[in-house]
Amino acid sequence: MSRGTLHRDEAVVLRTYKLGEADRIVVLLTRGRGKVRAVAKGVRKTKSKFGGRLEPTSHVAVQLYEGRELDIVTQAETIDRFRAVREDLDRFARASAMLETADQLAQEGEVNPRLHQMLVGALRTLDASDSPLVVPAFFWKVLALEGYRPEVDACVQCGADDVSLVAFDLDAGGLLCRTCRRGQSVSPEAVALLQMILGGRLNEALAVPPSPATHEVDHLATRAVEHHLERRLRSVTVLDH
Amino acid sequence: MTVYAGPVQDLIDELGRLPGVGPKSAQRIAFHLLKLPKDDALRLANAIAVVKDRVTFCHTCFNISEGERCGICGDPRRDTHVVCVVEEPRDIVAVEKTGEFKGRYHVLQGAISPIEGIGPDQLRVKELLARLEPEGIDEVILCTNPNIEGEATAMYLGRLLKPLGLKVTRIASGLPVGGDLEYADELTLGRALEGRRELD
Ligand SMILES: [Zn+2]
Ligand SMILES: [Zn+2]
Numbered sequence: 001m002s003r004g005t006l007h008r009d010e011a012v013v014l015r016t017y018k019l020g021e022a023d024r025i026v027v028l029l030t031r032g033r034g035k036v037r038a039v040a041k042g043v044r045k046t047k048s049k050f051g052g053r054l055e056p057t058s059h060v061a062v063q064l065y066e067g068r069e070l071d072i073v074t075q076a077e078t079i080d081r082f083r084a085v086r087e088d089l090d091r092f093a094r095a096s097a098m099l100e101t102a103d104q105l106a107q108e109g110e111v112n113p114r115l116h117q118m119l120v121g122a123l124r125t126l127d128a129s130d131s132p133l134v135v136p137a138f139f140w141k142v143l144a145l146e147g148y149r150p151e152v153d154a155c156v157q158c159g160a161d162d163v164s165l166v167a168f169d170l171d172a173g174g175l176l177c178r179t180c181r182r183g184q185s186v187s188p189e190a191v192a193l194l195q196m197i198l199g200g201r202l203n204e205a206l207a208v209p210p211s212p213a214t215h216e217v218d219h220l221a222t223r224a225v226e227h228h229l230e231r232r233l234r235s236v237t238v239l240d241h
Numbered sequence: 242m243t244v245y246a247g248p249v250q251d252l253i254d255e256l257g258r259l260p261g262v263g264p265k266s267a268q269r270i271a272f273h274l275l276k277l278p279k280d281d282a283l284r285l286a287n288a289i290a291v292v293k294d295r296v297t298f299c300h301t302c303f304n305i306s307e308g309e310r311c312g313i314c315g316d317p318r319r320d321t322h323v324v325c326v327v328e329e330p331r332d333i334v335a336v337e338k339t340g341e342f343k344g345r346y347h348v349l350q351g352a353i354s355p356i357e358g359i360g361p362d363q364l365r366v367k368e369l370l371a372r373l374e375p376e377g378i379d380e381v382i383l384c385t386n387p388n389i390e391g392e393a394t395a396m397y398l399g400r401l402l403k404p405l406g407l408k409v410t411r412i413a414s415g416l417p418v419g420g421d422l423e424y425a426d427e428l429t430l431g432r433a434l435e436g437r438r439e440l441d
Pocket of ligand 1: 158177
């Protein structure tokens with residue numbers, strides 16, 4: 001192993017843990033080395049040189065020293081501040097759901113620059129837009145990246161593409177026609193949104209105002225990610241009141 | 242991974258449940274304890290037994306307390322109209338050191354962190370609401386940490402408390418006294434600019 005080397009990388013802080021009196025372990029999704037756990041020394045002191053740069057959602061340029069068990073953060077500079085995400089409780093909760101998903105999907109020692117890029121892109125979009133479909137679109141896109149792109153253009157069972165699609169089944173991984181229907185029923189508006197998101201018309205989907213259909217797509221995306229991860233997402237329900 | 246015989250593995254498992262202690266550290270601490278003279282190890286065990294026996298949380302504010310009420314809640318000289326909300330009991334110690342605050346406290350026992358599954362229901366928020374009327378509280382100072390979880394907690398509480406007609410304030414965050422401006426990170430400096438005050 002290349003112990004003792006310095007790495008310069010770009011990273012999103014997924015989560016942090018307190019360590020000892022004043023340190024934290026930060027879990028980073030780096031572009032170059034995948035998920036990395038690193039110690040940020042003294043980061044909880046008010047005079048820390050890191051200030052608020054190493055908190056969940058931060059997008060930073062970091063210098064990491066590869067240690068024996070854990071890396072050590074030696075430098076951190078802000079790339080994106082995501083101010084709206086930090087200062088809006090609802091957006092922070094939605095960002096947390098994306099961080100939690102990325103944390104669950106990324107494995108330490110597995111390089112995944114696409115996931116890093118998608119997370120940065122989704123956080124930037126969330127910071128700039130209040131679209132209800134930012135998080136669901138991220139969920140559907142990462143599922144596709146993982147090799148579980150749902151079938152939304154034809155019936156996943158019989159392949160018919162000239163009939164209306166009326167249901168979504170998580171196990172089958174796609175939409176179903178009236179004859180094959182099982183799982184959760186889906187409105188025609190929600191089917192159209194799914195086709196936009198997965199058919200390369202994301203910007204069109206993000207311009208759609210909140211509606212029962214966006215809510216449907218959001219709920220379905222969460223269920224699909226939870227189905228794939230085989231666990232519930234904590235961030236999704238914790239601030240629902 | 243269970244490698245060691247019964248009691249040693251039990252000790253490693255228990256240590257591994259402590260905050261900030263990973264499996265490897267748990268193993269290191271366990272072997273340190275095994276090497277320790279019996280007296281020293283038992284002193285540690287006894288200290289734990291005594292705090293669990295005698296020290297609990299104040300039933301009113303959730304500060305550390307030796308009885309049902311902590312020293313601060315039981316002190317008649319403290320201002321009952323204003324309550325300072327903090328994350329942990331040790332934050333009370335920090336605020337008390339300033340000598341600037343004469344009211345009472347409320348300890349949330351944490352901060353909102355969606356990714357860890359910690360929301361208002363996991364914190365002492367209901368207990369705070371229950372104190373407002375009986376104690377005649379009309380001002381709440383939100384003294385949670387100036388980090389993303391602390392800010393989220395303050396935002397949540399602000400949204401909850403302001404409609405009740407209370408004065409709700411948030412401690413200012415800004416530059417550490419004695420530091421050089423050029424070393425401040427942009428978040429801290431931005432906050433300090435927002436919270437600037439007129440010179441009189
Ligand atoms: Zn069919
Ligand atoms: Zn008390």
